[in-house]
Amino acid sequence: xxxGHRAGSRGRVFRPEIQGLRxxxxxxxxLYHVWLGRVSGGVDVFLMVSAFLMTGQFVAxxxxxxxxxxxxxxxxxxxxxxxxxxxxxxxxxxxxxxFLPATRWSAVLEEGFASLxxxxxxxxxxxxxxxYAQDHALASPFQHFWSLSIQGQIFILFPLLFVAFGALAPRxxxxxxxxxxxVLASGFAAVFAVSFAFSVWYTAVDQEQAYFSLPARVxxxxxxxxxxxxxxxxxxxxxxxxVLGWGGLAAIVACGLVLDVEGVFPGAVALWPxxxxxxxxxxxxxxxxxxxxxLLASKPxxxxxxxxxxxxxxxxxxxxxxxxxxxxxxxxxxxxxxxxLVALVLAYLTTRFVDAPWRxxxxxxxxxxxxFAGVAACIAVALVPIAAVQGTVTTTAGQAEAxxxxxxxxxEALDPGYTDQASPTASLLPLAQNLPNDWYSLxxxxxxxxxxxxxxxxxxxxxxxxxxxxxxxxxxxxSHAEQWMAALEPVAEEHGLRVVSLLKGGCVYIPxxxxxxxxxxxxxxxxxxxxxxxPPGSVFMVGTVAxxxxxxxxxxxxxxxxxxxxxxxxTSVVAIRDNxxxxxNMADCVVRTGADAAECTPAQSSVLASEDPLAxxxxxxxxxxxxxxxxxxxxxxxxxxxxIGNMFVFLDNNHLSRTYAASMSTALGERLTAAGxx
Numbered sequence: 001x002x003x004g005h006r007a008g009s010r011g012r013v014f015r016p017e018i019q020g021l022r023x024x025x026x027x028x029x030x031l032y033h034v035w036l037g038r039v040s041g042g043v044d045v046f047l048m049v050s051a052f053l054m055t056g057q058f059v060a061x062x063x064x065x066x067x068x069x070x071x072x073x074x075x076x077x078x079x080x081x082x083x084x085x086x087x088x089x090x091x092x093x094x095x096x097x098x099f100l101p102a103t104r105w106s107a108v109l110e111e112g113f114a115s116l117x118x119x120x121x122x123x124x125x126x127x128x129x130x131x132y133a134q135d136h137a138l139a140s141p142f143q144h145f146w147s148l149s150i151q152g153q154i155f156i157l158f159p160l161l162f163v164a165f166g167a168l169a170p171r172x173x174x175x176x177x178x179x180x181x182x183v184l185a186s187g188f189a190a191v192f193a194v195s196f197a198f199s200v201w202y203t204a205v206d207q208e209q210a211y212f213s214l215p216a217r218v219x220x221x222x223x224x225x226x227x228x229x230x231x232x233x234x235x236x237x238x239x240x241x242x243v244l245g246w247g248g249l250a251a252i253v254a255c256g257l258v259l260d261v262e263g264v265f266p267g268a269v270a271l272w273p274x275x276x277x278x279x280x281x282x283x284x285x286x287x288x289x290x291x292x293x294x295l296l297a298s299k300p301x302x303x304x305x306x307x308x309x310x311x312x313x314x315x316x317x318x319x320x321x322x323x324x325x326x327x328x329x330x331x332x333x334x335x336x337x338x339x340x341l342v343a344l345v346l347a348y349l350t351t352r353f354v355d356a357p358w359r360x361x362x363x364x365x366x367x368x369x370x371x372f373a374g375v376a377a378c379i380a381v382a383l384v385p386i387a388a389v390q391g392t393v394t395t396t397a398g399q400a401e402a403x404x405x406x407x408x409x410x411x412e413a414l415d416p417g418y419t420d421q422a423s424p425t426a427s428l429l430p431l432a433q434n435l436p437n438d439w440y441s442l443x444x445x446x447x448x449x450x451x452x453x454x455x456x457x458x459x460x461x462x463x464x465x466x467x468x469x470x471x472x473x474x475x476x477x478x479s480h481a482e483q484w485m486a487a488l489e490p491v492a493e494e495h496g497l498r499v500v501s502l503l504k505g506g507c508v509y510i511p512x513x514x515x516x517x518x519x520x521x522x523x524x525x526x527x528x529x530x531x532x533x534x535p536p537g538s539v540f541m542v543g544t545v546a547x548x549x550x551x552x553x554x555x556x557x558x559x560x561x562x563x564x565x566x567x568x569x570x571t572s573v574v575a576i577r578d579n580x581x582x583x584x585n586m587a588d589c590v591v592r593t594g595a596d597a598a599e600c601t602p603a604q605s606s607v608l609a610s611e612d613p614l615a616x617x618x619x620x621x622x623x624x625x626x627x628x629x630x631x632x633x634x635x636x637x638x639x640x641x642x643x644i645g646n647m648f649v650f651l652d653n654n655h656l657s658r659t660y661a662a663s664m665s666t667a668l669g670e671r672l673t674a675a676g677x678x
Contacts (some may be wrong), residue, residue, distance in 0.1 A: 017284040019305030020296025021277065022049060024252060026308040030315045030343070032256050034336040040256035041273035043147045044220055044265070046312075048274045049601045050151055051158065051224030052231075052281065055184070058162045059228065062180050068163055075364075075371030077155050082378035083358040085148065085351050088313040089382040091346075092141050095317065097389055099325045100141075101591040102432035103651075105393070107140060109386050115145035116382045118152030121212040128208040140296055141317035146212050148313075153214050154221050161187065181229050188225040195219035196268075203267030204221040216266050220274050227278050231285055238288045244369040245283025245292030248560055249277035310347030310355065318343045393433045400427040409451065410663025411633045413645030426646045429658050432591050435651050440486035440658040442501050451534060456502055465498040473574075477509040477528055479655060480542045480578060484668070486661040488540065491669035495678050500536070502527050509541050511565075515556040526595040528565065535569035538677060543575025543614045543627065548654065549583040553609035555617060563625055572624040574677055575614055579634055580607035582656035595643035604635035626675035635665050 013152075025042035032040035061068065090110050096108040114123045124146050165187045166180055195218035202210040210216040236244065255261065255273045284293035295301065303333045304311075322339045323331060329340060364374035400407070407426035412418055430438045446452060446460035449467050465471075473492060475481050492499045507520035511528035517520055531539065541562075546553045556562075563573050582602070589600040615629035632655070634640060634649060642649055644660065651657040672678045 004348075015284075016302050017293040018049065018053070018281070020293075020298065020301035021280055022046065022308045023301040023304035024249065024296070026302065027276075027311060028256065030340060033316065034319055034331050034340060035333075036256070037330055039261040039265075041252065041259070041261045041270075042256075042263075044270055044273045045252060045277040046226070047147065047151060047217065047220045048224040048277055049281075049622065051221035052228045053224075054155070054158060055162075055225040055228035058159070059181060059184070062166065067626060068159065070159055070163060071368060072371065073159055074156060075368065075375060078152070079364050079371055079374045080359055080377070081152070081155075082375060083381075084310055084313055084344075084355045085145075086116065086378040086382040087350055088310075088317070089142070092317040092321075093319050093382075093385045093389060096141060099321050101324075101588045103435050103585070103587050103591055104324075105389065105433040106436055108142070109390055109464075111140050111142040111145070112382065112386050113448075115142045115149065116379060116386075118149040118463075120149040121147075121153075121214065122149070125209055125212045128212065137643060138595055139320050139323075141320040143320075144312065144316040146335040150212075150214055151183045154218070157218075158221065158225070161191070166504075178325045185226065188222045188229070192219045192222035192226065195222060199270075199472070200267045203264065204362050205274060207265075208261065210267070210528040211262070211265060216344075220266065220270065223274055223278065227281060231282060231602075234282055236282065236286045238286065238291075241283040241286035241288055241291055244279045248276040248279030248283065249292050249295075252280070260465050271397065276399050287420070289634040307344075307347040307351045309351040311343055314350070315340070315343040318346070323623070334474035343371055386646045390410060396427070397431045397434060400431060404429055408647055409645040410660050411645060411667060412663060414633060414636050422646055428590070428595075428643055429647050430657065432587065432648070435587055435648055435657060437659045438491075438648075438651050440661070441482070441483075442485060442489060442499060446500060450500065453526060453530060455611075456530060457521065458506055459502060459523070461501045463492060463499045465492065465496060468496075468498060470584045471496065472500060473540050474531065474536045475499065475501045475503065475540045476531075477503060477541050478507050479503070479505050481509070481540065481576075483579075483656045483658070483661055484540070484576060486658045487665040487668045490662070490665045491672060491678070492671065497678070504531070508545065508556060509562070510558045511555060528562075529566050531566065531571065532569060535566075535571045539566055540574045540576070542578050543617070544578040544609075544612070546578040546581045546654075548581040549602070549607055551607065551609055553578065553613060555613045559617065563621055567621075567624040569622075572626075572677060574626050574628060574672065574675070575617075576606075576628040577614055579610050579631075579656055580604070580640050582607065582650075583653070585653045586650040587648055587652060587657075590642035590648065595641065600642040601639050604631065604640055606637045607633070607640055626672075626677055628668070628671050628672075628675065630664060630668065633667060 022045075025045040027623050028040035031414075032038045032042070044236035058068070093108060093112050098103060100108065111120060111123055114120045120142060124143065162184070165183045168183050195215060199210065199213075199216040199219055202213060202216045252273055255276070259265075259269055259272060278293055280296070283291060284296060319331065319336075319339045322335060322342075323329070326335060328335065358374075364370045404422070407422040408429045409418065409420075409422070413420065442461035442463050444464060445463050446457070448469070450460070450462075452460055473488070475485060475488070480502065482505075485501065489499055504520065505521055506525045507517070508515070509524055509527065511524040514523075518620065541556070543556055543559060544553050545556055559575070563575075565677070566573050580602075584599075586600065589597065593600060595601075608631065612627065612629050612631075614629070618627040620626060633644075636644070645663065647660045647663060648657045649660045669678065
């Protein structure tokens with residue numbers, strides 16, 4: 001987010017229309033986010049313009065014969081970028097603790113640190129393919145830092161390219177002052193071509209990953225660099241500049257309305273906003289009485305451009321926190337307008353009292369060690385609240401877990417003979433801050449004796465019991481099967497059973513039934529083929545599918561054929577009833593209103609069928625099949641609860657917590673024994 005300057009024969013020349021263009025870009029980002037719920041393409045304009053400005057600075061420096069000291073340059077750049085970002089991160093962490101449910105804190109702290117270290121795009125890339133992250137995550141107040149992270153990575157990478165390309169160019173004193181620009185143009189043209197081709201391919205193959213990918217975005221920056229190298233050499237007539245400038249501005253404004261920016265970028269269609277911005281810059285260069293530069297250089301847009309960095313930083317966390325605080329899915333005119341006003345005020349204050357004074361302070365520029373001290377101070381501003389919150393969570397968790405045996409019985413509290421000795425002030429476990437990560441997985445990668453085909457090898461895990469095919473239980477399905485592993489694995493250990501999991505998040509085990517997801521269908525087909533060729537002693541799966549906050553519970557599609565195929569090979573099948581699902585986050589409900597609040601205690605009849613669909617199925621399939629229903633421990637006395645025995649029952653709107661599932665282990669073992677499977 002450098003100032004709106006460009007290279008000139010005597011150095012840097014201020015270009016007010018660049019500030020105006022940035023103002024248009026940030027205004028689109030904010031308005032589209034707040035009221036349209038769409039991505040505008042304004043960020044792509046920012047990315048291209050940042051490289052345009054950076055390239056102009058390096059070219060001007062080279063023309064003046066000034067050497068580039070990379071370490072000094074990087075310290076200078078991040079010393080100017082970090083103050084506003086650090087204040088925003090610190091303020092957002094503090095606001096999250098005050099206004100967001102504690103179940104969100106863990107993700108906020110992780111992404112706050114990732115944003116501080118310019119790695120947020122990598123975190124979002126990871127989560128884009130992590131079903132378990134997506135399944136319970138709401139919009140992060142740091143999600144918008146993905147573009148700033150990519151920009152920060154470019155600010156490290158491109159100076160290396162400037163220096164490398166400069167080493168290839170003839171020296172200025174040999175009388176060829178344009179050789180450097182020619183090498184830069186050739187080099188960035190090659191970077192553009194390679195990155196653009198990769199971006200088009202990657203977007204077609206995996207758009208969610210490509211959206212946050214640095215290699216898939218480099219071409220947008222390379223385009224800005226190429227524009228900086230030719231902008232002074234392009235001459236346009238007044239009429240052409242008029243059409244190109246206003247047409248480009250109109251295209252930028254319309255981009256997010258016409259295109260599904262979030263769904264198809266950053267492939268070839270991302271040329272729309274970036275080329276439109278390039279057209280505006282080229283047209284503004286030519287002037288003219290009615291040119292687009294007259295609007296972009298106007299005082300209101302220039303003033304908005306001055307705080308555009310701060311406004312981009314603040315608008316998203318303000319919006320996310322406001323929506324969560326008011327329990328809204330989208331902002332209306334009043335809430336949205338208030339969020340924009342607050343963001344504008346914070347952007348102005350941050351620019352006026354943090355960004356501007358810090359940029360004007362010359363001491364950090366005097367020595368390298370001063371620069372390091374300045375950057376370290378900025379990092380500390382954001383790191384202190386992150387570390388303080390995390391330290392408090394860790395200390396509290398340790399204290400609570402030390403008394404867990406007495407204070408947190410979980411499902412054991414439902415035993416008729418249970419004597420309650422818990423402290424009235426006992427914390428719910430796991431702590432709400434740690435709840436989103438309260439998953440259980442088997443401890444070992446699958447061994448070679450299982451003879452797994454390649455498609456399944458990476459999805460397989462097992463316990464530590466030695467191989468014995470007759471005493472092997474294979475758990476198949478999705479996360480609703482996986483969540484029971486915390487209860488099943490201790491039972492298996494006690495009885496010497498080998499447990500193997502073949503699971504894929506979001507993929508219900510319905511081999512032979514088209515799910516609409518080709519990846520899931522392929523995975524399920526591979527599992528079915530493997531089980532047919534290597535029949536285990538037992539298969540554990542979920543036998544019903546509950547509907548969110550509805551009694552429309554049904555058998556898992558194709559269950560009859562699935563059971564028939566398995567039992568025909570001598571494999572016994574244990575089908576467990578699905579747990580209730582909700583249209584709201586049960587854990588957040590407990591944190592916000594308390595475990596006994598009416599909204600956190602729906603009747604079982606409102607979320608599950610009146611009779612277990614597996615009961616009738618089991619009556620017709622008596623050979624090698626058993627049903628298990630644990631609903632009485634989730635919805636005791638016909639009331640589904642978010643907390644039982646000082647434990648969170650659910651970690652989100654449809655998954656059991658690992659901690660509570662583990663507390664049901666004894667009951668599950670007893671029911672498996674009664675069914676003859678142990």
